[in-house]
Each structure stands twice: as C-alpha cells, then as structure tokens.
Amino acid sequence: MATVVDSANKEANERTLANKNFTVVFVLGGPGSGKGTQCANIVQHFGYSHLSAGDLLRAEMKSGSENGFMIQDMIKEGKIVPSEVTIKLLERAMLESGNDKFLIDGFPRNEENRAAFEAVTGIEPKFILFFECSEEEMQRRLLSRNQGREDDNIETIKKRFKVYMESSLPVIEYYKAKGKVRKIDAARPILEVFEAVRGCFPRGNIKVNQL
Numbered sequence: 266m267a268t269v270v271d272s273a274n275k276e277a278n279e280r281t282l283a284n285k286n287f288t289v290v291f292v293l294g295g296p297g298s299g300k301g302t303q304c305a306n307i308v309q310h311f312g313y314s315h316l317s318a319g320d321l322l323r324a325e326m327k328s329g330s331e332n333g334f335m336i337q338d339m340i341k342e343g344k345i346v347p348s349e350v351t352i353k354l355l356e357r358a359m360l361e362s363g364n365d366k367f368l369i370d371g372f373p374r375n376e377e378n379r380a381a382f383e384a385v386t387g388i389e390p391k392f393i394l395f396f397e398c399s400e401e402e403m404q405r406r407l408l409s410r411n412q413g414r415e416d417d418n419i420e421t422i423k424k425r426f427k428v429y430m431e432s433s434l435p436v437i438e439y440y441k442a443k444g445k446v447r448k449i450d451a452a453r454p455i456l457e458v459f460e461a462v463r464g465c466f467p468r469g470n471i472k473v474n475q476l
C-alpha cells in the first residue's frame with residue numbers, strides 16, 4: 266500500500282530530473298555560429314525540444330525576477346551567469362516541456378556549467394553538436410542579426426569571443442576527449458549546414474510525418 270511518504274517522494278521525483286531517462290544533445294559553437302538557426306531545423310525534422318540557455322536567461326531577465334538585473338549586467342558584458350541560475354531554468358523548461366529529448370543550445374558554456382549540470386541532473390549528453398565558424402563570419406552575422414539584442418554590438422561581441430575562446434572551447438575539448446563531439450563546418454549556407462547536421466541524427470529519430 267502506498268504511504269504518505271511514497272506519494273511525497275513520487276511528487277518530489279516529478280519535480281526533478283531524477284529517473285527521467287531524458288536524451289540531451291548539447292549544441293555548442295561561437296556566438297553567431299548558427300546554433301539557434303540549426304536547432305529550429307532539427308526540431309522540425311527530429312522532434313526535439315529546443316532550449317536555448319541564452320533565450321531562457323533573457324526571458325528570466327524580462328520577467329522581473331530577483332536575478333533580472335544581475336543577468337542583464339552579465340549579458341551586456343558577455344559574461345557567464347552562475348550555473349545555479351541557468352540550470353534551474355533549464356530544469357524547469359525540461360520538466361514543463363512534456364518531451365523527453367532536448368537540444369540544449371549554448372550550454373555548457375564553461376567548466377562550471379558542465380560540472381554543475383552533471384552533478385545536479387545526472388545527465389550525460391548523447392553527443393555534442395559543435396558548429397565551427399571563423400570569427401570574421403560570426404561577427405558579420407551578429408552585426409546584421411537585427412533582433413535588438415543588447416549584446417550584438419561590436420564592443421560586447423569582442424568580449425563574447427574572448428569568453429568563448431577562454432572558457433567555452435575547453436568544454437568542447439573535454440567532450441572531444443570522450444569521443445562525443447560531432448563537428449560541423451558552419452561557415453556554409455544554412456541549408457548546406459543542415460545537410461551535415463542531419464547526418465548526426467539517426468533515421469530512427471525522424472518524426473513519423475517526415476518519413
């Protein structure tokens with residue numbers, strides 16, 4: 266017979282990622298390499314949910330949360346928000362999605378992000394999609410993105426490139442050593458990049474209406 270403790274444990278479990286058996290693909294690459302663009306294509310074809318850490322932080326910033334000003338300052342400076350904040354947002358989005366497979370875009374951004382996510386969620390990514398692109402091309406794309414982002418100005422872009430080189434590339438190296446990185450040449454036109462991306466997802470994952 267189920268006890269009060271059993272049902273409290275069950276409820277607590279439903280509010281955490283424990284025992285959920287979720288599939289996670291981390292989508293990494295420099296600022297403007299095309300992560301968001303390609304994630305939208307993957308969602309259409311393979312039924313994943315797309316969670317952009319940057320988008321979640323921007324939504325949290327605009328929600329009037331107590332962390333709003335801190336997040337705004339960090340984004341303006343191209344700095345990485347403490348993992349605890351970002352992981353809570355990711356966890357909440359995963360639990361609310363109703364899906365069991367996720368593209369986590371722009372996360373982990375540094376070693377702290379990586380280790381904290383693993384410790385808190387116990388999730389090991391299936392693989393890492395890594396978009397490689399030159400700074401010149403990424404800068405061109407960011408400066409013509411026109412989405413009103415406060416960090417798409419040349420001063421912040423330079424800071425974001427520095428953080429990427431110093432803090433994010435080592436995370437990609439970490440996963441490379443584990444044989445988990447699928448590197449994509451992201452300097453090509455969008456559809457050509459997607460042709461390469463497509464090859465990273467097994468056919469079994471194609472949505473029924475795409476067959």
Ligand SMILES: Nc1ncnc2c1ncn2[C@@H]1O[C@H](COP(=O)(O)OP(=O)(O)OP(=O)(O)O)[C@@H](O)[C@H]1O
Nearest residue numbers: 295296297298299300301302406410453454455458
């Ligand atoms: N292969 C491509 N060729 C040309 N332009 C592209 C390509 N991929 C994306 N873009 C454009 O470049 C800009 C940046 O793309 P996107 O927002 O997908 O990058 P991102 O990696 O998510 O950037 P960020 O890290 O800043 O969030 C957008 O305006 C997008 O339309």
Ligand SMILES: Nc1ccn([C@@H]2O[C@H](COP(=O)(O)O)[C@@H](O)[C@H]2O)c(=O)n1
Nearest residue numbers: 318319339340343344345346371372374
């Ligand atoms: N794991 C992360 C991801 C993002 N940020 C902050 O958001 C900015 C924008 O991120 P995009 O992926 O949308 O480019 C980024 O420069 C960081 O300030 C973060 O702190 N941690």
Ligand SMILES: [Mg+2]
Nearest residue numbers: 300301317319
């Ligand atoms: Mg993006």
